[in-house]
Amino acid sequence: MTQPTPVPSSPAVPAQAARESQADPPEPADRAGESGQELRYVGSAGDTEEALRQVTTRAMAARLPRLIAQALRLAWAADPRASAALLVCQVLAGILEAFGLLATTSTITAVISSGEIGDRLRDAAPSLVVLAAAVGLRALLGVAVVALSARVTPRLTREAETLLLDASARAELVAYDHPGFNNRWDSADRGVQSMRGLIPQTQDVIAACASLAAAATVLTVLHPVLLPLLLLGAVPRGLAAVRAARIEYQTTIDTLNERRILGMMRWHISDKHWADQLRSSTIAPFLLDRYQRASDRVQQVTQDAAWRTAKVGTLGAAAGGVAAGLVWGAVVFLLATDRMSVAAAGTAVIGLRTVSTALGGIVASGSRLYSVGLYLDDWDLFLKEAGGHRMRRGSLVLKQPSAFRAEGAGFTYPGKDRAAVAGIDLDVPVGKVVALVGENGSGKSTLAKLLCGLYLPTEGRVTWDGHDVRELDPHELWARLGYVPQEIARWPLQAIDNVTLGQLRSEHEPELSAALAASGTDQVVAELKFGLSTLLAPDYWNGTGLSGGQWQRVGLARAFYRDARLLVLDEPTSALDPRAENRLFASLRTLATDRAVVLVTHRLANVAKADEIVVMEHGRVRERGCCDELLAMPRATGLFRELWELQGER
Numbered sequence: 001m002t003q004p005t006p007v008p009s010s011p012a013v014p015a016q017a018a019r020e021s022q023a024d025p026p027e028p029a030d031r032a033g034e035s036g037q038e039l040r041y042v043g044s045a046g047d048t049e050e051a052l053r054q055v056t057t058r059a060m061a062a063r064l065p066r067l068i069a070q071a072l073r074l075a076w077a078a079d080p081r082a083s084a085a086l087l088v089c090q091v092l093a094g095i096l097e098a099f100g101l102l103a104t105t106s107t108i109t110a111v112i113s114s115g116e117i118g119d120r121l122r123d124a125a126p127s128l129v130v131l132a133a134a135v136g137l138r139a140l141l142g143v144a145v146v147a148l149s150a151r152v153t154p155r156l157t158r159e160a161e162t163l164l165l166d167a168s169a170r171a172e173l174v175a176y177d178h179p180g181f182n183n184r185w186d187s188a189d190r191g192v193q194s195m196r197g198l199i200p201q202t203q204d205v206i207a208a209c210a211s212l213a214a215a216a217t218v219l220t221v222l223h224p225v226l227l228p229l230l231l232l233g234a235v236p237r238g239l240a241a242v243r244a245a246r247i248e249y250q251t252t253i254d255t256l257n258e259r260r261i262l263g264m265m266r267w268h269i270s271d272k273h274w275a276d277q278l279r280s281s282t283i284a285p286f287l288l289d290r291y292q293r294a295s296d297r298v299q300q301v302t303q304d305a306a307w308r309t310a311k312v313g314t315l316g317a318a319a320g321g322v323a324a325g326l327v328w329g330a331v332v333f334l335l336a337t338d339r340m341s342v343a344a345a346g347t348a349v350i351g352l353r354t355v356s357t358a359l360g361g362i363v364a365s366g367s368r369l370y371s372v373g374l375y376l377d378d379w380d381l382f383l384k385e386a387g388g389h390r391m392r393r394g395s396l397v398l399k400q401p402s403a404f405r406a407e408g409a410g411f412t413y414p415g416k417d418r419a420a421v422a423g424i425d426l427d428v429p430v431g432k433v434v435a436l437v438g439e440n441g442s443g444k445s446t447l448a449k450l451l452c453g454l455y456l457p458t459e460g461r462v463t464w465d466g467h468d469v470r471e472l473d474p475h476e477l478w479a480r481l482g483y484v485p486q487e488i489a490r491w492p493l494q495a496i497d498n499v500t501l502g503q504l505r506s507e508h509e510p511e512l513s514a515a516l517a518a519s520g521t522d523q524v525v526a527e528l529k530f531g532l533s534t535l536l537a538p539d540y541w542n543g544t545g546l547s548g549g550q551w552q553r554v555g556l557a558r559a560f561y562r563d564a565r566l567l568v569l570d571e572p573t574s575a576l577d578p579r580a581e582n583r584l585f586a587s588l589r590t591l592a593t594d595r596a597v598v599l600v601t602h603r604l605a606n607v608a609k610a611d612e613i614v615v616m617e618h619g620r621v622r623e624r625g626c627c628d629e630l631l632a633m634p635r636a637t638g639l640f641r642e643l644w645e646l647q648g649e650r
């Protein structure tokens with residue numbers, strides 16, 4: 001047995017002094033921003049600036065074809081047949097448009113030619129039939145396009161959502177402590193939502209392009225000057241639409257952080273989790289006031305944006321109107337100077353309207369598609385990078401690891417300038433029970449997560465069987481881990497799945513019964529209406545709720561059931577009744593027969609049987625040894641002894 005070693009802590013503030021320094025609590029600083037902090041979500045400004053830099057007219061024009069190709073690729077992956085049918089419909093619609101326009105010229109030519117009215121109508125009949133057929137078929141194709149889009153879009157959205165969730169599960173745990181990660185997740189999620197508009201907008205752009213190509217061909221045949229004039233007329237509207245898309249995107253980005261706050265406040269005010277405290281503490285009006293403030297800030301930004309969009313739209317429309325006047329003036333001029341026949345002018349009128357509508361469609365749907373594309377980029381990037389935190393570890397697999405070590409390991413949370421734990425040396429082989437104790441915030445849970453490979457150390461290293469956890473396949477590593485965190489996840493699944501986590505090896509196996517019995521979950525299950533098949537979810541999900549202590553038993557059963565070599569129990573008995581707690585600690589030795597056990601707890605009496613007790617203070621190891629050794633330390637310097645005696649007095 002090692003001698004208790006009082007390790008100098010940094011900074012060396014004895015527990016007593018630390019408590020005394022906290023005796024006078026500081027004045028409450030948060031007075032809605034008067035002198036302290038107000039609720040403000042801290043995002044990464046760099047992302048926003050980068051995103052906005054991309055929203056230019058040129059970028060948009062260059063990006064559109066790629067976006068359409070991307071949309072088609074995604075749609076193809078989601079539903080190849082429906083996507084092919086959609087494309088065929090669009091091409092057919094374009095061809096019919098051209099036929100319709102040419103038939104218009106023939107019809108007008110026949111009707112206004114000299115001769116008997118009956119003969120003229122007979123001559124016009126074939127082109128009239130073509131015209132009617134083209135219009136009717138185009139309408140039918142329109143219906144088919146709507147139906148096919150409605151089929152592809154939900155599949156596409158579902159697929160996009162699944163990929164996003166998968167990418168998020170592949171991010172390092174530390175990602176959640178980076179504000180940029182949450183922002184990127186939000187933007188990517190918005191990408192999934194905006195995907196609902198992807199197919200309709202793409203369809204609109206393709207349809208408008210097909211229509212434009214058809215009408216432009218016909219117009220060029222009628223007179224070559226018409227088309228360039230028209231295209232020129234569309235420029236002001238195009239510029240205005242791009243500007244509006246930029247304002248919309250900027251507004252979304254500017255309000256992203258506030259919307260996060262709104263979402264978080266909404267959850268705190270409405271969720272069952274805090275519902276009892278919300279009522280009993282009468283805090284609701286105060287929270288609603290905070291909600292209102294954030295809401296006002298969002299409204300301010302959106303109102304401002306709406307005003308700027310209206311201004312840009314008005315300018316675009318005015319310039320577009322002048323351009324349209326020029327085009328129509330040109331048609332009148334060509335007609336008046338006999339450079340164009342009356343029949344051609346009649347068709348030109350229809351053709352001009354078609355081209356103008358198509359250009360308007362390309363500009364409007366194109367700018368909407370571009371907005372969708374910006375979010376789509378965020379989604380795409382998240383899939384590749386998991387918000388910049390994709391797990392990139394090794395692939396080494398350890399079947400039966402048996403030695404878990406921290407070697408000078410430390411960890412600093414993102415954005416913090418002080419390490420949560422530092423310079424930790426710890427050795428936990430299979431068969432050994434190590435207890436981590438210490439005051440709140442001394443670094444016990446952080447160290448536990450380092451040993452689990454959930455966090456990667458920012459200094460030193462953590463090894464399993466001598467291999468740095470960075471080299472190990474993380475999923476295989478966690479398959480050998482039984483981890484009971486302070487807050488047990490309440491998965492909305494049946495009791496059996498909540499214990500086996502969907503990894504049942506075989507029905508009625510002894511391991512399952514043993515895990516249920518060792519954790520006391522067997523007693524919980526015995527009271528459930530459908531036993532292990534009971535859905536553990538609140539009543540309104542058609543399930544059955546459990547108490548905090550019952551969930552803690554389920555959490556323990558989970559860890560015991562796993563084929564784990566390292567068992568990390570972080571405050572595993574905080575909600576257990578004394579009998580359940582006793583049973584757990586009595587079985588610690590048995591649990592450690594073929595596992596290494598790390599136990600984090602404040603109930604010091606329970607760690608008496610641990611092989612080694614590590615006393616943490618300010619992120620460092622202050623003392624270590626077995627219970628008797630630590631209790632034998634002088635009263636003035638022994639932190640464990642002081643805490644032990646305080647608990648004893650209680």
Ligand SMILES: Nc1ncnc2c1ncn2[C@@H]1O[C@H](COP(=O)(O)OP(=O)(O)OP(=O)(O)O)[C@@H](O)[C@H]1O
Nearest residue numbers: 177413416420438439440441442443444445446447
């Ligand atoms: N997600 C986080 N982001 C930033 N700092 C954190 C985070 N979690 C913990 N910390 C800080 O790291 C330090 C160690 O925290 P840790 O949770 O490891 O302490 P602990 O000893 O387990 O505390 P407790 O006994 O209260 O559970 C504390 O100063 C805490 O404020």
